[in-house]
Amino acid sequence: MGQDPDLQELTQFLKPTQIKTDSESVQYYGKDWTTYFDIKARAILFPKNTVEVQKIVLWARKNKLSLVPSGGRTGLSGGACATKNEVVISFELMNQILEFNEIEQTLHVEAGVITQSIQKKAFELGLFYPVDFAARGSSHIGGNLATNAGGIKVLRYGMTRDWVLGLTVVTGSGEILELNHSLVKNATGYDLRHLFIGSEGTLGFITHVTLKLTQPPPPLQVFILSVPALESVMNVFALYKKQTTLTAFEFFSDLALEKLLHQTGLPLPIQQRSPFYVLAEVEIPSEQAEQKALQIFEQAVENGWVADGVVSQGETQLQNFWKYREQISESLAPFSPYKNDLSVSVSQVPAFMKDLDTLLKQKYKDFEVVWFGHIGDGNLHLNILRPSNLSKEAFVQSCQKVDQLVFETIQKYHGSISAEHGVGLTKKPFLQFSRSKEEIEILKQIKKIFDPDLIINPGKLIDVD
Secondary structure, eight states: OOOOOHHGGGGGGGGGGGGGGGGGHHHHSSSOOOOOSSSOEEEEEEEOSHHHHHHHHHHHHTOOOEEEESSSSOOOSSTTTSSSSEEOOOOOOOOEEEEETTTTTTEEETOOOHHHHHHHHHHHHOOOOOBGGGGGOOHHHHHHHTTTTOOOTHHHHHOOGEEEEEHHHEEEEEEEESTTTTOOOOOSSSOOOOHHHHHHTTSSSEEEEEEEEEEEEOOOEEEEEEEHHHHHHHHHHHHHHHHOOOOEEEEEEEHHHHHHHHHHHHOOOOOSOOEEEEEEEEEOSSSSHHHHHHHHHHHHHHHOOOOOEEEESSSHHHHHHHHHHHHHHHHHGGOOOEEEEOOOOOHHHHHHHHHHHHHHHOOOOTSSSEEEEEEGGEEEEEEEEEEESSSSHHHHHHHHHHHHHHHHHHHHHHHBSSSSSSTTTTGGGGGGTSSSSSHHHHHHHHHHHHOOTTSTTSSSSOOOO
């Protein structure tokens, strides 16, 4: 802490072990998975309960200091980055699963609980928490809420907000709010719970959440399909969606598969290579359902939409098949990819991808472009790979020059510049391509109400005068 008088005040309600200022901690807790920002944080604080969070906010207001929330830091938009000497609040010590309500089938947890721990607890209870994604082992539920995380099963189970019955939050003015009290039905006006979900920590801090659980799914089966044409991907999707219960419908390009095979050493999952691949996960509650899923695969082959395919036999193979989709992002990491996380309505995906692909081939002639994503809900991950002979700074500058054109294409399709991970710092200059001027002005007014001193995760999502 040195001689910093402002930080010294914290020892009135935090233990010295809950305050860190060393450079290693600052760099570790002051950033997310974004790699393009210089991290400059004043201190890292580790509250243990909601009251301590409230005291930190009141202390920050008094001393005119800015606060940045820190969860599992798995975001890709810079939303958890401290770049202007802010004080970081880590929820690492608020990691308790507090209560299971058997009648309501709800789980009350602190914001720092890891997503996979919630999934595991639900499983032990004979229930299911369905929001799932590759970062499940490190992301915090508080961060999931702050970005309204989606992931691989949105098609069947929706987004994080669909599973939240109640929240405890500390606003930027230091008020503690208990939102919705876990009610299933509540018709008493504005539901402030949903303002905080997806707010990227700009209105205050989520400290507790009550989550709905559901019944586990029936047995599942995964198909990996080799698809010759983009239009055929959507034909296959329509076929499966109409005649089966799809839990996931994922997509990746042949270049994505090539990079994954090289980085992981995994065997080729399918004999016939194609420009595109689909991973379809379906519920198989009966032998009849299993036969129907196989018949659909055969129909897709007969129609020329699928060139080849494999189907999982048992849970172990199902999990192994998922590696071909979930390990793509990690496989691209050595190439310092410049990422865009986009969405359009599902029916517009082929036209949108063709428009964007044409644009990228014109503007990124010397760069490799890797596509993958949750195509069943219209969410596509666009990854531009950095050539080894180009510095990170020059590469980012080149990519940013084209962002304007990419987002103009998004605007043409009334899509989103950020389907997942939020707006943060990276997407903020382009928010107007997904939100109208009127909407953005209302967002600013809401920010001022909950955070009158503009100290809560400042500079993220929107700039407020």
